[in-house]
Amino acid sequence: MLGNIGPSGLILILIIALVVFGPKKLPEIGRAFGQTLKEFKKSTRDLTADEEEEKKSNQLKELN
Numbered sequence: 001m002l003g004n005i006g007p008s009g010l011i012l013i014l015i016i017a018l019v020v021f022g023p024k025k026l027p028e029i030g031r032a033f034g035q036t037l038k039e040f041k042k043s044t045r046d047l048t049a050d051e052e053e054e055k056k057s058n059q060l061k062e063l064n
Contacts, residue, residue, distance in 0.1 A: 005013075018026060 017029075021029060
């Protein structure tokens with residue numbers, strides 16, 4: 001979905017966000033969005049690691 005947005009579309013979205021939220025609030029919103037993405041990626045990585053660990057332990061149990 002986001003792959004269809006070109007450079008002109010991004011600029012338009014940024015201008016609308018600037019008008020709606022104002023220049024002082026926009027960096028705070030961006031920072032909060034970045035932290036949210038960071039936490040989401042970390043949670044996804046942890047979940048994937050847990051699944052891999054569980055698969056390995058199940059394989060070891062099957063071998064014994």
